[in-house]
Amino acid sequence: MKYYLSVLAGAMSYGILSTIVVLAYGQGYQLGEVVGTQLITGFILSWMLALYTRFRAKRKALAGGKVKVTSASPSNVFTRLTWKQRLMLMAAGTPTVITGLVYYQSLRYIPASLAIILLFQFTWISVLIQAISKRQRPDKITFLTLFILFGGTLLAAGFLEQGISNVSGMGIALGLMAAVSYSLFVLFSGKAVPSAHPAFRSAWMVTGGLILLCVLFPPTFLFNGLIWSQLLVFGLLLGFFGAFIPPVLFAIGVPHIGGDMAGILGAVELPVAVLLSSIVLHEHVSVLQWFGVVIVLIGVALPELYKMRARRSRSTPVYSG
16 A cells, blocks of 8 residues: 555645746746756755665665675666766656746746646657557557547636637647657656666756756856745755655655556646645636546546556456356
8 A cells, every 4th residue: 555655645746846836936936946946956855865775775785794795786776877878867857857847837828727737638649659659550448548638638728618719829838848748758768777776767867957957047046145045945845846756756656556557646646736726826727627637537547447457357367167
């Protein structure tokens, strides 16, 4: 049960971010300052965890009688990454920065409840990208899932009640760009040096993201004293709940419950974000929109449930009388 709760808590942490960003904008902070403090916090926490992980592994090895720990050790905690592997991980971490930038920027134009729904379009965008790259036509369950997601999105976004003319086109475009960027991150991150320890994979990916952000938005807030204002509080919250807690909790829980179940539990990010935007930011979310959120969750869970059922049916022995 603790592994399920671990993944659930990690996904809920992601759902908190949009509300914190809107509150930071309300205090007058800019996009580069918000994302910059988030990544710096995540960078520090990730490397602290990675170094502590290595220290604890070495201590256990010494206590077990292995006096000399080398890079040839079978443990991936001790295996030193080559610079090629480090660069691959840093490159794989850059889509997270692009996702954060365009997603957080969309919050300037559209409500947080709509922004998170648009971000969740990564589910069908990922399917489309894989279908194009593999030149394979999606199966029937995928088409059914896309249909459910499309219908749920129309309801959850409030398009059927308010009409699309009342929604910022720039906000919609940025939200969909965030979904595309997140889809690329999902596709690339799992293939980048999978043999590396999760703590070090996360640390190097955050490092790559931070370098890219510093190029796009030089961190002047570190030198003009702005970092010691309320910006530091927002940065600590965003870094803790966005760049640190979810990767750690997912690394703990996913290996034990499997990627399929993790994908289902990860969808809890959507209702958490919508609920917080309604309670904290006082955004209006109608009953019809909540119904759309439920439909989107069903669409996200449907293919994973179908896979689990198919595997269970194949593993069930058939007895003949």
